[in-house]
Amino acid sequence: MATLALPKDKKFNKVINIVAVAIPLVVAILLNPRIPKVELGEWSKVLPHVNGLINTLTSLTLLAGYYFIKKKNIAAHRRMMTISFSLGALFLVSYVLYHLSNESTPFGGEGLIRPIYYFLLITHITLSIGVVWFVLRAIYFALSNQIDLHKKAVKWAFPIWLYVSITGVIVYLMISPYYN
Numbered sequence: 001m002a003t004l005a006l007p008k009d010k011k012f013n014k015v016i017n018i019v020a021v022a023i024p025l026v027v028a029i030l031l032n033p034r035i036p037k038v039e040l041g042e043w044s045k046v047l048p049h050v051n052g053l054i055n056t057l058t059s060l061t062l063l064a065g066y067y068f069i070k071k072k073n074i075a076a077h078r079r080m081m082t083i084s085f086s087l088g089a090l091f092l093v094s095y096v097l098y099h100l101s102n103e104s105t106p107f108g109g110e111g112l113i114r115p116i117y118y119f120l121l122i123t124h125i126t127l128s129i130g131v132v133w134f135v136l137r138a139i140y141f142a143l144s145n146q147i148d149l150h151k152k153a154v155k156w157a158f159p160i161w162l163y164v165s166i167t168g169v170i171v172y173l174m175i176s177p178y179y180n
Helices: 010-030 042-070 074-101 113-143 147-178
Strands: none
Touching: 010 074, 010 113, 042 074, 042 147, 074 113, 113 147
8 A cells, every 4th residue: 555655845844833723713713603603404413423423433543543553553553543633634524514503502510510521621622722733743744754753743642632532522421411
């Protein structure tokens, strides 16, 4: 199987920086509550459940990728990380489509569970913004065969990305009883 190989080029760092800022910025603009919702139909109501599944699969493929690299199975590691990245892109599209077409669901929990939910939600959102830069760099370094730099980026990307995907599942499970 042929693999994509990117050249070592400083322009990729600029592109990564721009994309890492642009994605959260565009998502924030699209999710502005002042923007009228777009009617996509009833099918869009299932997207939070799809997103929960995507986050679950992402968590599993990230862990599988970690397992395979520890076993020095680079081909399997590459497949798992490609799937993880693809799932992340699919999640982003699904998340934006849901929030473009549906009002946000308020959390209805009370007592101690409420601050726990908001802590998880806030850390999930904050880290999901920052992890984009690390993931893009890790992928670029792997594809350009800069393995030492890939390993340095992954030291940050992996735990943050895993935390974001796992807390995405937990936040989904906590709020899912309140979906209409």
